Amino acid sequence: MLKLFRWGGLTTLIEREIYRFTNVITQTVIAPVISSSLFIFIFGFALGKSIETMGGVPYLVYIVPGLMALYLIESSYNNSSSSLFLSRWSNYIQELLVTPLAYMDLVIAIIVGCLVRGIVVLLGVYCVASCFANIPISNFFLLVYFVLTIVVIFSCIGIVAALISEKFEHMAMFSSFVITPFVYLGGVFTSLSIVPPLMAKITRMNPFFYMVDGVRYAMLGSSDSPILINFTLVTVMAVVLFTTVVWLFKIGYKIRS
């Protein structure tokens, strides 16, 4: 008779999630690394010569943490939303629902898939940037913590988007009207100290700013906002979103008829 290793089921599902994105690796990993290289080249290398320094470091070095946060956010959101949306769309989600996998397992597998993809993309961005400058990591553990929480936050947002959306368009709309503008206006390219006061004020209301800023602190050792605030904010967001998503799966929102 069959044994009930919860762990076994979960690892298989994680494996499947990783297989899914590696299957379309040009789109999921190579494309973001290439586009980040363009940013690094244009802003950091070509244009950066005229900006000299920002926040006390060369401009190229200044934008790398921001770009890393940006691509981590995009890849987490895209990964979880498209994975789950396709599962719903093809009814494949039903194959999982009839197995003994817990709803918690389903959520964790998606998040771990996002984490793996995010780390691969991050390493890509980091390597490209390292070709042009020496990129410091001042607090490795803090960096790991921010990477983890950002992945949790955005894979959960992606899950919610995939549950709400009834068409691919809905998800794309959410991505281009919410995620992208907020993230790009979240201080990826500029320090708050050099933007007009109104702009700085608006940026401070943008939750994405604290994530970008947190990653920047972990790497460069300095940030616009106190690290404690960044830390607390991402932690609260991650916990709230994760709990919400687990609850949605538990009640079977849009996945159980």
Add this chain to the structure above:
Amino acid sequence: MSIALSITNFTKYYGSFKAVDDLCLEIHEGEFFGFLGPNGAGKSSTLHSITGLSNFHHGEIRVFGYDVKANYKQSRSMIGLAPQEINFDPFLNAEQILFYTGGYYGLSRKVAKERAEELLRQFNLLDSRKLGYKKLSGGMKRRLLIARALVHEPKILILDEPTAGVDLELRYQLWDYLKKLNQKGVTILLTTHYIEEAERLCGRIGIINHGKLIACEEKETLIQQMNRDTLLIQVRESIQTLPEKIQKYDVTLQEDGKHLVFREEKSTLNDILKAIQSENIFIERIELDPATLEDVFAHLTKANIDTGGR
């Protein structure tokens, strides 16, 4: 014998629409149970609630004693479902679909590989193992669907219209396979619109209509209870109007005026013949068609419409 599946006072709503109404059903271990009903009767809704695809808030469903909500891990690991709708993983090929499903049920990699291999062979899918499901033919998809339901060697196999769109040869093969599986002790719950299929395979039959279970008996009992055979009498000279003595039976006169079709209980056979003789009608040929499950099904689901289902 233990009870494989027990459903008590199960009611399923979609919003305010009641799809299944106070269903009670027990299926014993080793049974081959046929769950029949017209389109939209509530069959799939019931099966989905057993397997975790649907939420329900009224009634209780247990699989070998395990509540499908409270102990869903145990209950689901004992069930294999071949659903009505195709729901394969769009990123995997046939072989991977079986292998990964094995993993989801907690099989080790080695066992899952072996099971996948074995099922591909049994279901004649070895040549298509590397194809994604979109490249499989309709019949292949059905086979893969059933194979997938069997990866973890479930104790109960639930088949929601497994032979829809399947050619005759494959259907016979599947029937054979299912019979053998059942003989090995696997409890099978089958839903189908091919009444013949149920008649050949199933021991007990439940008929659901408009969400209500309207019959649940041994197949033979059901047919006997119906007790309405079809009696065809061919006469030499065509009859214009039926004599009164004959009219009182459930009879139709065919257009040529030479064929009388009675749908009556066996016990009236003698009286019918007497009545015909007394009218001096010359009988050329008599044919007696025993009732089939199909007749029972038609009779019961029709009667239910007459008495106003929903």
